[in-house]
Amino acid sequence: xxxxxxxxxxxxxxxxxxxxxxxxxxxxxxxxxxxxxxxxxxxxxxxxxxxxxxxxxxxxxxxxxxxxxxxxxxxxxxxxxxxxxxxxxxxxxxxxxxxxxxxxxxxxxxxxxxxxxxxxxxxxxxxxxxxxxxxxxxxxxxxxxxxxxxxxxxxxxxxxxxxxxxxxxxxxxxxxxxxxxxxxxxxxxxxxxxxxxxxxxxxxxxxxxxxxxxxxxxxxxxxxxxxxxxxxxxxxxxxxxxxxxxxxxxxxxxxxxxxxxxxxxxxxxxxxxxxxxxxxxxxxxxxxxxxxxxxxxxxxxxxxxxxxxxxxxxxxxxxxxxxxxxxxxxxxxxxxxxxxxxxxxxxxxxxxxxxxxxxxxxxxxxxxxxxxxxxxxxxxxxxxxxxxxxxxxxxxxxxxxxxxxxxxxxxxxxxxxxxxxxxxxxxxxxxxxxxxxxxxxxxxxxxxxxxxxxxxxxxxxxxxxxxxxxxxxxxxxxxxxxxxxxxxxxxxxxxxxxxxxxxxxxxxxxxxxxxxxxxxxxxxxxxxxxxxxxxxxxxxxxxxxxxxxxxxxxxxxxxxxxxxxxxxxxxxxxxxxxxxxxxxxxxxxxxxxxxxxxxxxxxxxxxxxxxxxxxxxxxxxxxxxxxxxxxxxxxxxxxxxxxxxxxxxxxxxxxxxxxxxxxxxxxxxxxxxxxxxxxxxxxxxxxxxxxxxxxxxxxxxxxxxxxxxxxxxxxxxxxxxxxxxxxxxxxxxxxxxxxxxxxxxxxxxxxxxxxxxxxxxxxxxxxxxxxxxxxxxxxxxxxxxxxxxxxxxxxxxxxxxxxxxxxxxxxxxxxxxxxxxxxxxxxxxxxxxxxxxxxxxxxxxxxxxxxxxxxxxxxxxxxxxxxxxxxxxx
Numbered sequence: 001x002x003x004x005x006x007x008x009x010x011x012x013x014x015x016x017x018x019x020x021x022x023x024x025x026x027x028x029x030x031x032x033x034x035x036x037x038x039x040x041x042x043x044x045x046x047x048x049x050x051x052x053x054x055x056x057x058x059x060x061x062x063x064x065x066x067x068x069x070x071x072x073x074x075x076x077x078x079x080x081x082x083x084x085x086x087x088x089x090x091x092x093x094x095x096x097x098x099x100x101x102x103x104x105x106x107x108x109x110x111x112x113x114x115x116x117x118x119x120x121x122x123x124x125x126x127x128x129x130x131x132x133x134x135x136x137x138x139x140x141x142x143x144x145x146x147x148x149x150x151x152x153x154x155x156x157x158x159x160x161x162x163x164x165x166x167x168x169x170x171x172x173x174x175x176x177x178x179x180x181x182x183x184x185x186x187x188x189x190x191x192x193x194x195x196x197x198x199x200x201x202x203x204x205x206x207x208x209x210x211x212x213x214x215x216x217x218x219x220x221x222x223x224x225x226x227x228x229x230x231x232x233x234x235x236x237x238x239x240x241x242x243x244x245x246x247x248x249x250x251x252x253x254x255x256x257x258x259x260x261x262x263x264x265x266x267x268x269x270x271x272x273x274x275x276x277x278x279x280x281x282x283x284x285x286x287x288x289x290x291x292x293x294x295x296x297x298x299x300x301x302x303x304x305x306x307x308x309x310x311x312x313x314x315x316x317x318x319x320x321x322x323x324x325x326x327x328x329x330x331x332x333x334x335x336x337x338x339x340x341x342x343x344x345x346x347x348x349x350x351x352x353x354x355x356x357x358x359x360x361x362x363x364x365x366x367x368x369x370x371x372x373x374x375x376x377x378x379x380x381x382x383x384x385x386x387x388x389x390x391x392x393x394x395x396x397x398x399x400x401x402x403x404x405x406x407x408x409x410x411x412x413x414x415x416x417x418x419x420x421x422x423x424x425x426x427x428x429x430x431x432x433x434x435x436x437x438x439x440x441x442x443x444x445x446x447x448x449x450x451x452x453x454x455x456x457x458x459x460x461x462x463x464x465x466x467x468x469x470x471x472x473x474x475x476x477x478x479x480x481x482x483x484x485x486x487x488x489x490x491x492x493x494x495x496x497x498x499x500x501x502x503x504x505x506x507x508x509x510x511x512x513x514x515x516x517x518x519x520x521x522x523x524x525x526x527x528x529x530x531x532x533x534x535x536x537x538x539x540x541x542x543x544x545x546x547x548x549x550x551x552x553x554x555x556x557x558x559x560x561x562x563x564x565x566x567x568x569x570x571x572x573x574x575x576x577x578x579x580x581x582x583x584x585x586x587x588x589x590x591x592x593x594x595x596x597x598x599x600x601x602x603x604x605x606x607x608x609x610x611x612x613x614x615x616x617x618x619x620x621x622x623x624x625x626x627x628x629x630x631x632x633x634x635x636x637x638x639x640x641x642x643x644x645x646x647x648x649x650x651x652x653x654x655x656x657x658x659x660x661x662x663x664x665x666x667x668x669x670x671x672x673x674x675x676x677x678x679x680x681x682x683x684x685x686x687x688x689x690x691x692x693x694x695x696x697x698x699x700x701x702x703x704x705x706x707x708x709x710x711x712x713x714x715x716x717x718x719x720x721x722x723x724x725x726x727x728x729x730x731x732x733x734x735x736x737x738x739x740x741x742x743x744x745x746x747x748x749x750x751x752x753x754x755x756x757x758x759x760x761x762x763x764x765x766x767x768x769x770x771x772x773x774x775x776x777x778x779x780x781x782x783x784x785x786x787x788x789x790x791x792x793x794x795x796x797x798x799x800x801x802x803x804x805x806x807x808x809x810x811x812x813x814x815x816x817x818x819x820x821x822x823x824x825x826x827x828x829x830x831x832x833x834x835x836x837x838x839x840x841x842x843x844x845x846x847x848x849x850x851x852x853x854x855x856x857x858x859x860x861x862x863x864x865x866x867x868x869x870x871x872x873x874x
Contacts, residue, residue, distance in 0.1 A: 030052075092293060149335070
């Protein structure tokens with residue numbers, strides 16, 4: 001029979017009930033129960049769901065099914081999230097389908113509805129918890145209770161059942177008339193046998209082998225079970241029961257990411273939850289974490305080794321029929337007063353999904369001074385701002401291919417290592433930020449799951465030595481606890497007395513101790529190739545991670561370029577090669593074009609197609625190519641630029657050269673500013689904050705103080721650089737857009753910035769010679785701190801002027817001699833170099849006596865100056 005279609009126009013916001021299924025059989029049953037079916041509406045290009053629209057009574061309903069073969073809590077959450085993003089008027093979701101029953105109360109063909117039991121909500125995630133000493137496991141995966149107006153409707157349904165009986169049989173008769181082709185498969189027949197075997201009797205298949213199954217992989221989907229229906233099992237091992245009619249049960253549903261087909265495990269799980277479990281299934285936890293939701297399950301098996309598909313279709317249709325009966329009792333006026341699921345999720349995100357590890361979140365709050373001091377003692381480095389900046393740069397909807405991949409879904413639940421190598425500029429760092437956001441979205445409010453991450457950066461080798469990397473992981477894992485763990489306090493107290501640092505071995509042991517406080521640990525490291533390889537730092541860091549995995553089953557996600565020494569260490573593990581996907585590139589370009597002028601918007605498809613063809617998996621190349629095309633003012637010039645897009649191995653070099661040529665074609669002031677910005681960032685010994693670089697660029701020869709009227713504007717510093725420079729807003733760092741940009745400018749430095757090192761040296765010395773430093777060394781920690789605060793470029797200038805002088809071959813120049821022979825200026829510089837702990841005021845006076853020319857020259861390796869003074873001393 002043809003489906004009924006209502007042709008009148010509707011909008012996405014007219015739909016307020018979401019209906020999620022896991023299997024095609026469940027989706028068929030759901031569609032069959034609709035009173036009317038509506039025409040489809042357009043959806044976002046980033047929404048991979050397929051929807052069926054319709055109505056039941058006064059409620060407009062959106063039905064979506066998980067992708068074929070993709071089951072479990074993650075897939076369910078992804079489908080529901082996409083659904084409420086496209087249909088933003090949805091108020092609540094129903095998770096309707098099949099499940100495994102817990103005997104003896106529940107039988108095949110019954111319906112189980114999730115409702116709170118005592119202190120437990122309707123759905124409990126049985127595979128989340130906290131490990132305790134002695135192999136004890138405290139299950140903590142209790143999820144959100146259904147909203148009160150849905151529970152009130154359930155109460156009315158229950159009363160109506162007692163008064164007049166269930167409407168489910170009537171709905172099934174309607175289905176038979178409306179969809180006669182479904183009746184043989186979906187309606188109950190004599191071929192369906194309800195056999196409950198004793199818990200200690202396991203399934204026998206046609207080869208005589210028992211079919212015991214313990215938490216098998218979540219690959220199982222419709223059609224994967226053998227259809228022998230226990231023909232070879234001994235029926236004398238069944239439990240004798242009197243026949244009865246179908247019943248509806250209200251209570252606890254246990255949800256997890258594994259198919260349970262083991263009666264012994266089933267019974268243990270039920271005992272662990274107080275004997276209250278009625279049903280086990282695999283998707284409800286994905287919705288109940290974040291959405292207003294009720295789960296309805298038709299019982300198709302007993303979660304034992306005798307599990308098969310015989311009852312699936314009938315169980316799916318009785319669950320769908322009950323869902324229809326429930327909706328008939330839900331008052332439209334009650335629903336109208338409720339916030340939408342998107343609003344609820346938005347409120348949750350604003351509370352939980354904060355990339356910075358700060359003290360704003362209640363359970364993570366560490367407001368005692370001692371705790372803050374311990375965390376800062378571990379490391380002052382905080383990767384949270386960098387995560388925020390990286391994630392903010394992603395184009396919404398991109399990266400879904402990775403999150404929905406089989407390899408990622410297996411890693412997030414059962415895997416140990418996921419290695420994601422890729423070519424330069426493929427988008428590895430942004431994808432890493434998407435992975436971190438996915439983990440914090442899913443587990444950020446769960447204190448039994450630990451998450452720690454590191455962004456490798458070639459500019460931060462001093463910050464990313466082995467001990468500091470491990471301290472960074474330890475700090476983040478500690479921040480996931482509601483109070484400071486005793487093992488960390490003990491480590492701090494041991495070293496704080498003598499102002500020493502913990503050894504790598506001590507930190508590693510402490511990490512293992514903290515890991516034991518979690519049920520699972522996720523460690524994410526981006527850009528392994530940018531970690532320091534000298535002295536074996538990178539390899540030793542990986543060894544420590546692998547050791548932690550072996551001892552604590554930590555889950556490790558890492559990205560890197562294709563470097564043999566790194567990829568060899570991940571051989572045998574799960575690998576996904578990272579490259580820019582065409583749909584992600586086109587989505588990125590679509591957004592950029594939408595922010596551009598009419599000319600680019602008119603020729604949108606041509607621009608997207610040509611750039612997407614040229615990038616060959618390199619996301620950064622799309623950004624550089626668009627930057628080149630976006631400056632063109634006529635269609636002819638746009639086409640010429642598109643026809644000359646670089647591709648292949650030399651693509652980056654060609655694109656960067658064109659960008660530098662565009663910079664050279666600007667007006668003189670813009671060209672000079674761009675050259676200054678790029679030369680300083682390229683030659684810098686560490687990253688700059690925007691304020692530091694502003695002060696550096698404002699310095700002019702023979703200045704005795706900073707002229708603040710000479711400070712360049714940040715927007716100008718970025719805009720004149722033709723897309724090669726970006727600012728990380730949260731961290732305030734101004735940097736080159738990518739590592740490959742640095743590599744290109746390093747190789748071609750003599751062409752673009754031939755005298756950069758000497759200019760930087762002069763700016764540093766001029767700054768350190770300002771009148772403000774004539775007083776020499778500071779006599780208190782407070783004075784020294786004020787000096788750093790009010791002179792932003794001071795820290796970089798005193799630490800690095802000599803390194804730049806050496807690179808510029810200025811060792812022995814008169815300007816260097818004059819500076820070194822100025823006692824006050826030199827003492828201010830030496831004090832800053834030597835004073836590693838500014839809060840230790842006792843060192844202030846001692847350091848000042850070491851302010852000598854020889855000490856400074858030796859520190860920077862100025863051998864000419866040392867030899868000169870040595871000869872003079874003879």
